[in-house]
Amino acid sequence: MRELQRFDGTRDLDWDTVWRAFEDDGAAIVEGFVDPRRLARLQADFEPLIAGHAPGSTTAGLWTEFHGVQTKRITGLPRHSEAWVELLCDERYLAMGDRYLGADDYWLNTGQLISIGPGETPQLLHRDELNWPHAVREDEITVTAIFALTDFSEENGATVVAPGSNHWEGTLPPTPPGTTCQATMPAGSALLYSGKVIHGGGANRTRDQWRVGLHAGFCRGWLRAEENFQLTVPLEVARELPARAQYLMGFRSYAPDFGGRLGLVDYDDAARLL
């Protein structure tokens, strides 16, 4: 079975090698991406939030299953964690967006805690780019990181990935037996993956472990982001964020090198309202 390539983020990494693995396999694991102090702050910030949140989604139909009945999903995270805003502005993470979507040419698609609980079944395998089926094209329209806030194991629901499926033909081709692996990784690691790679949350077969990941992707600036940050993050919180974070969450306007500006206020940058 083909496994994902993994790298040691505590060393001076050769990022070209990481991006080659990302492009070949559709995903790569960087262990030690989040340093232990920031990881501890993230865990402390989110622990009460997760404890107070019920599993399952209120959205009916296929989404109930897609979101997971035993899974907690929480958005609006900048309200709760300065450490998350710092991680969001980490140059190594933004480098992924700059490389695949164009420098400063993208939004944060969502910054979402995904806490998979005991008894959860495997998530439907999917490609993230199918959020926008009419926009899919040869190059990337979305790329994502999942930061592990707990260890990810085969038993507790480590993300299932089909390495190389970013090159498979078809909208959502089937994954024959033996073509998937699980992104097992210690807390503090990052799974970086393409919008074209087939993947999904794993089943949690433990009796008492929650697998907590911070699922944070970018999408092209001309696409509507999955999370409505202007409603999940209050204006008074947004005002205090670094400019880069404000931009990523759509509190500033989109100003590409080519084409028109989007998200304007009185035909000026939305930043004026901040």
Ligand SMILES: O=C(O)CCC(=O)C(=O)O
């Ligand atoms: O939690 C995971 O491991 C993956 C989740 C995912 O791909 C999604 O919800 O879109």
